[in-house]
Amino acid sequence: MEVLEAHAASEYKYGWSSDIETDTLPPGLNEDVVRFISAKKDEPEWLLDYRLEAYRVWREMVEPKWVNVDYEPVDFNAISYYAAPKEKPKLNSLDEVDPELIATFNKLGIPLEEQKILSGVAVDAVIDSVSVTTTYKERLAEVGIIFCSFSEAVKEHPELVRKYMGTVIPTKDNFYAALNNAVFSDGSFVYIPKGVRCPMELSTYFRINAINTGQFERTLIIAEEGSYVSYLEGCTAPKRDENQLHAAIVELVAHKDAEIKYSTVQNWYPGDKNGKGGIYNFVTKRGLCEGENSKISWTQVETGSAITWKYPSCVLKGDNSVGEFYSVAVTNNLQQADTGTKMIHIGKNTRSTIISKGISAGKSQNTYRGLVKVLPKAENARNFSQCDSLLMGDKCGAHTFPYLEVDNKSAQIEHEATTSKIGEDQLFYLKQRGLSEEDALNTIVNGFCKDVFAVLPMEFAAEAKKLLAISLENSVG
Amino acid sequence: MLSIKNLHSQVEETPILKGINLDIKPGEVHAIMGPNGSGKSTLASVLAGREEYEVTDGSVDFLGEDLLELDVDERAQNGLFLAFQYPIEIPGVTNATFLRSSINAIRKANGLDELNGAQALKLIREKMAAVEMDPSFLKRSLNEGFSGGEKKRNEMLQMMLLEPKLAILDETDSGLDIDALQVVAKAVNSMRDANRSFLVVTHYQRLLDHIVPDFVHVLYQGRIVRSGDKSLALELEKRGYDWIKEEVDAQTA
Ligand SMILES: Nc1ncnc2c1ncn2[C@@H]1O[C@H](COP(=O)(O)OP(=O)(O)O)[C@@H](O)[C@H]1O
Numbered sequence: 001m002e003v004l005e006a007h008a009a010s011e012y013k014y015g016w017s018s019d020i021e022t023d024t025l026p027p028g029l030n031e032d033v034v035r036f037i038s039a040k041k042d043e044p045e046w047l048l049d050y051r052l053e054a055y056r057v058w059r060e061m062v063e064p065k066w067v068n069v070d071y072e073p074v075d076f077n078a079i080s081y082y083a084a085p086k087e088k089p090k091l092n093s094l095d096e097v098d099p100e101l102i103a104t105f106n107k108l109g110i111p112l113e114e115q116k117i118l119s120g121v122a123v124d125a126v127i128d129s130v131s132v133t134t135t136y137k138e139r140l141a142e143v144g145i146i147f148c149s150f151s152e153a154v155k156e157h158p159e160l161v162r163k164y165m166g167t168v169i170p171t172k173d174n175f176y177a178a179l180n181n182a183v184f185s186d187g188s189f190v191y192i193p194k195g196v197r198c199p200m201e202l203s204t205y206f207r208i209n210a211i212n213t214g215q216f217e218r219t220l221i222i223a224e225e226g227s228y229v230s231y232l233e234g235c236t237a238p239k240r241d242e243n244q245l246h247a248a249i250v251e252l253v254a255h256k257d258a259e260i261k262y263s264t265v266q267n268w269y270p271g272d273k274n275g276k277g278g279i280y281n282f283v284t285k286r287g288l289c290e291g292e293n294s295k296i297s298w299t300q301v302e303t304g305s306a307i308t309w310k311y312p313s314c315v316l317k318g319d320n321s322v323g324e325f326y327s328v329a330v331t332n333n334l335q336q337a338d339t340g341t342k343m344i345h346i347g348k349n350t351r352s353t354i355i356s357k358g359i360s361a362g363k364s365q366n367t368y369r370g371l372v373k374v375l376p377k378a379e380n381a382r383n384f385s386q387c388d389s390l391l392m393g394d395k396c397g398a399h400t401f402p403y404l405e406v407d408n409k410s411a412q413i414e415h416e417a418t419t420s421k422i423g424e425d426q427l428f429y430l431k432q433r434g435l436s437e438e439d440a441l442n443t444i445v446n447g448f449c450k451d452v453f454a455v456l457p458m459e460f461a462a463e464a465k466k467l468l469a470i471s472l473e474n475s476v477g
Numbered sequence: 478m479l480s481i482k483n484l485h486s487q488v489e490e491t492p493i494l495k496g497i498n499l500d501i502k503p504g505e506v507h508a509i510m511g512p513n514g515s516g517k518s519t520l521a522s523v524l525a526g527r528e529e530y531e532v533t534d535g536s537v538d539f540l541g542e543d544l545l546e547l548d549v550d551e552r553a554q555n556g557l558f559l560a561f562q563y564p565i566e567i568p569g570v571t572n573a574t575f576l577r578s579s580i581n582a583i584r585k586a587n588g589l590d591e592l593n594g595a596q597a598l599k600l601i602r603e604k605m606a607a608v609e610m611d612p613s614f615l616k617r618s619l620n621e622g623f624s625g626g627e628k629k630r631n632e633m634l635q636m637m638l639l640e641p642k643l644a645i646l647d648e649t650d651s652g653l654d655i656d657a658l659q660v661v662a663k664a665v666n667s668m669r670d671a672n673r674s675f676l677v678v679t680h681y682q683r684l685l686d687h688i689v690p691d692f693v694h695v696l697y698q699g700r701i702v703r704s705g706d707k708s709l710a711l712e713l714e715k716r717g718y719d720w721i722k723e724e725v726d727a728q729t730a
């Protein structure tokens with residue numbers, strides 16, 4: 001198993017930090033911090049109240065302990081809850097963007113400039129919590145689409161924010177969600193009007209830059225009747241010895257006949273091979289299929305973070321609504337991931353599909369945790385789940401916890417699970433046909449992930465394959 | 478082409494090959510026969526570079542290079558091909574994708590331009606017809622759910638596409654019906670030429686009715702105990718392996 005161990009000893013390629021000056025709050029959390037954040041953002045009274053209420057709720061809650069991960073307790077008072085680029089930019093074009101920032105994007109391989117624009121992607125970049133630039137806004141505005149930072153939405157479209165915020169994920173939902181509600185910094189807002197098909201993929205890159213800042217962004221996407229949007233989220237963070245906390249919220253609302261496709265490629269710093277540093281990624285993502293025939297699909301490729309705690313879920317309220325979850329989760333070295341989904345069937349004839357592919361290497365632990373819940377009124381609900389684990393070497397672990405709660409006899413639930421090991425004989429076979437070790441390994445891994453890559457938007461699929469190759473590679477360069 | 482001298486190899490401390498000597502010149506077809514467990518597959522694996530077989534003594538020269546110093550993929554790129562006795566399944570990787578990657582890996586290593594999708598497909602379809610494989614196999618995952626015979630045809634397809642200098646066939650004939658056997662023979666015979674050699678491992682003589690070897694060797698207990706021309710295979714067919722076993726056992730007793 002020498003080959004596999006060599007692969008398992010790979011290193012993080014995005015480990016650098018840029019020198020953009022930040023305006024950072026000293027560590028610690030109390031009501032004043034919450035007020036500071038709100039004031040800094042010039043928020044209306046109702047939002048401050050919302051935050052304060054969340055803060056009080058959070059203080060009464062305890063961190064969840066049921067997760068199959070193991071880590072030093074987070075000291076919530078050692079974290080700084082606000083960091084923003086000092087010169088708060090209000091920019092209309094890329095020319096006005098801090099060149100350092102552009103360099104940052106280039107290092108990330110985000111073609112924010114011409115290439116990406118030409119390929120029709122509008123990018124809303126979030127660095128350390130404040131959304132810096134939004135492209136293509138005008139073209140989107142022509143068809144009535146709103147795509148902006150969350151803070152801007154609070155100012156420009158308070159009625160929409162107020163109407164939907166917290167309706168999918170209530171403050172009390174869980175410990176990290178409550179924390180986010182109290183201290184969220186920025187994020188993205190998308191509104192697709194009735195009958196509009198968003199003419200391009202919307203894309204946001206999140207990135208954690210400053211030392212010891214937790215990132216608490218939140219995203220809200222609303223798709224009105226008969227509309228469609230595909231949203232891409234990419235994440236990465238520089239290499240640091242300290243652990244950093246990331247506790248985001250993503251809420252999706254799909255009305256009648258609407259469809260939201262949400263794709264994530266997550267590459268937060270996973271820590272080094274001895275488990276030092278890395279992001280704690282505790283994220284709450286949930287979509288509400290509010291209307292009949294609505295559809296929400298989550299696709300995620302997770303290669304980063306020291307610890308991942310993440311269950312993008314669908315609440316299938318509308319009759320005939322559809323929820324999908326496609327996931328590739330890679331863990332290497334000492335990474336730990338506990339991820340999966342919840343499909344809550346409420347309406348009639350609701351359908352859900354879960355395809356989860358876990359790849360474990362090194363000494364990592366990779367857990368799938370999924371709930372399929374069928375409520376009494378959900379006649380003819382259907383679910384299909386497929387959870388496959390691939391092990392590289394024999395020091396890593398894969399675990400599958402499928403939970404089923406079915407309260408309607410007409411439900412049809414199917415669950416399949418497999419665990420396999422990357423075989424030396426598979427590698428040998430491919431190498432005997434002339435493929436290098438790297439290519440042989442990537443071929444096997446890509447084959448394993450095929451069903452998920454097939455549903456990623458094309459340019460993202462290429463990026464995802466590259467990321468997978470990097471996170472399983474034995475040496476940099 | 479290939480020169481094996483006093484080759485010893487073991488798996489987990491158990492010696493399996495105990496001094497193999499074999500010379501294969503360009504254009505020659507050698508057959509290796511022998512009872513089950515005599516070390517035929519081990520020899521093939523050692524030549525291809527499988528790590529779990531440790532070489533404890535001896536040397537192998539392939540086209541003027543020390544074969545044992547090369548990685549598995551370098552050996553393949555230098556023109557050594559092994560048709561597996563038990564081809565491996567790789568889920569999710571289509572046969573077409575795999576074949577193209579393989580063709581291009583070998584071409585690239587030999588300084589040739591890589592083939593684009595259309596060029597590769599044209600070539601693959603052409604050779605598929607030669608081994609009587611339906612084009613539907615292009616879209617299927619590599620060897621996954623293929624029958625024994627289909628897997629062996631797929632091995633022959635790869636051999637024809639990669640045009641190796643030395644092809645080792647490890648019991649490609651076992652478990653095949655007569656039609657499939659003829660496909661294998663046709664593939665090999667169509668590729669025979671003055672610069673290409675074959676090492677055909679087989680348990681039965683019947684394949685050698687169709688692929689006529691220049692030399693036949695009998696492997697028993699990790700050694701080549703007898704060599705001859707094609708008539709040796711016919712003799713084995715008639716008399717079985719017992720007489721050879723007895724002779725060898727008498728000598729070593
Ligand atoms: N990977 C292995 N581990 C342990 N023993 C092996 C291994 N491979 C082969 N052997 C042993 O080596 C001997 C030769 O096997 P093999 O080369 O497969 O013979 P053949 O192909 O002639 O039937 C047998 O006794 C077999 O059990």
Ligand SMILES: [Mg+2]
Nearest residue numbers: 517518562648
């Ligand atoms: Mg054998």
